[in-house]
Amino acid sequence: MPRRVLDAHPVRALEDWMAAEGGRGVARAWESKPDDLIATISASGLRGRGGAGFPTGTKWATVRANHAADLPSTVVVNGAEGEPGSYKDRSILLANPYRVIEGALIAAAAVGADQVVLALKSSAPDVVARVRQAIEEMGAAGWFQRVAVDVVVGPEHYLYGEETALLEVIDGREPFPRIAPPWRRGLADVGDDTALAARVELAGDDGATEVPPALVNNVETIANVPGIIVNGPAWFREVGTDESPGTLVVTVSGGSARAGVAELPMGITMRDAIDLVGGGARTGKVVGVLPGVSSPIVTAADLDVPLTYEDLARLGSGMGAGALMVIDEDVDPIALAQGVSRFLAVESCGQCRPCKQDGIEIASILERALSSAPAGRDRTELDSRLASITVGARCSLATQHQTVVGSILAAFPGAWERHAEAGAAPATPVQIAEIARIDDDEAVLDAGQATKQPDWSHHDTDSGAAPADRIDQRADAQMGLAAEDAVER
Structure with missing residues (x-):
């Protein structure tokens, strides 16, 4: 199996990274024109590994095209991994943070x-x-003479991983998604005030903010960059498919015989990935797979689907973050749907x-259906x-709730x-929760999710x-004070 990012x-x-291939990519980048670097990445066909698969x-x-006139942009590495069933970004960073930082x-x-920010x-x-x-x-060692590199440590919440919410946290606000182009970095006129930010929409490209755009890429995406710059687009395309080239780091957990993380060539079937990484079903057979809670269920009849963006889309599902949550015969489908629903309902910001x-x-x-006859x-x-x-x-959280829960109910029509x-x-x-760690082939889930309330307290x-x-109450209060000041004046 290829080893490109894990x-x-x-x-x-x-010094160990330098003895391998470390430093060659960034040295070449500093000698290259920006447009040439972008052309190389485009030719490789690399797609975002955080969920959407955007080129x-x-x-x-x-x-680059939407840069601010007077202020440089920021590169943000999205390491706010919280997708249930995913442990790949943390695995990459724990194994080799130098590769990710060089890619950034x-x-x-x-x-x-x-500036580079690792969120x-x-x-x-x-x-x-490890990253610090x-x-x-x-x-x-002098790597940061041209670019400052910093770490922002954000909250536990699932929405922290959403691009606009991530940028909110970096700008000192709460992880609430915004109606804005994802590449926009915050709001110049509200500072760290989440209440005011919630009232501003930046859905267009024209003059809404003087704050420069930010490039937000997932950890796994950025980890691919040094190898592409050193070895070229054709090398990257040696594995995978034409539309989904390269490798994919998958996490297999849930009803599998074991939990694990592995780097596999894009295009491998879901069935083979589960067998290789997870050892097949824990009991009986695999009856379905959830790609985290971001895409609809893949049923047993479709387990031979290749792990590519295009094949999963044709199936009506999605790659997500490469999280394969295996559903075996012991799982009650309504209990599964309830776990997914509770997780998303709790994590919604409201x-x-x-x-x-x-x-x-x-x-x-x-939940009522599980405890008594509905x-x-x-x-x-x-x-x-x-x-x-x-x-x-x-943001997409409501759509996830609709499609994932709906797909489980549709896949098991007799369960209700x-x-x-x-x-x-x-x-x-x-229990649906973030993987806290993998110990001895066992996925240990975040215990805090079980006690987390919809108001985000415990x-x-x-x-x-x-x-x-x-924040709505605070914004209303501020607007009221502003109105009183206007009357007094």
Whole structure:
């Protein structure tokens, strides 16, 4: 199997990275024209490995074309990995942070940035320590004379990984998605005030902010960059498919015999990936796979789908972050749907009311179905809430809730009816949470998710207020004070 971004053995020191291929990519980048670097990445066919699969070269070209006149851009490495079932970005950073930092420096040369920010999560202190150690080594060795490199440690929340929310955190605000081009870096006139930022929309390209654009790329995406610049686009395309070239770092967990992370060639079938990395089903057979909670379920009939963006899209699902959450025969589909629904309902920020309120109700209906025979109106209400949850949504979380839960119900049409039968045994919801670590081939889930309330607290009871309610209240208060000042004047 190819080893391009996930080193077989941890690279413990900068000198070890330099003894391999370290430093050659950034040296070539500093000698190259930015447009040539972007052309090389575009020719490689590299696509974003964070979920959407957007062409990396196109993204770089967009940021460069929309640069601010007086201020340089920023390169942001999205290491806020929180997709349930994914542990690949943390694995890459723990194995070799030097490769990722070098890739970010090359990206900075391409888009004209003078700063690199690695956005990491407070729930992964081992990763934060490893990256900071690498930055200290590289800084002492003179790597950062042209570009400053820093780390921002953000909150535990799932939405921190969404691009606009990530930029909000870097600018000192809360992880609430914004209606803005993802490459826009914050809002020049609100500073660290989340309440005011929530009232501003930047949906267009024309003059909305003086703050320069930011290039945001996922850890795995950036880790591919040094190899492409050193070895060329044709080398990168030696594995994978024409539309999805290169390798993919997958995480296999859930109902698999073991949990693990591995780098595989794009185009390998989902079935083969599960067998190679996870050892097949834990019990019985695989009845389905969830690509995290970002895309609809892949059923047993489609396990031979190649792991490519185009093949999964044709199937009506998606690659996501390469998280393969295996569903074996022991899993109750309604319990699985409830676990997914609760996770997304809790993690919704509540800026879009249907996303939060419908999400909480969907999770409640599914929980009732597990504990007692659901009433006929429950299914009608469930379908109605799934239909309305996306109204006014400003990010993809509501759509994920709708499509993933809906796909589970559709894939197992008899599951609801079995719970509706008289005397049906109650079932326990499936815990859906971020992987905290993998120990001895076992995925250990974040224990905090079980106690996290929809208001994002860990209190015994939920306050009933969405996380966004507090910023709305603060914004209203500020607007009221401003109006009073105007009257006094």
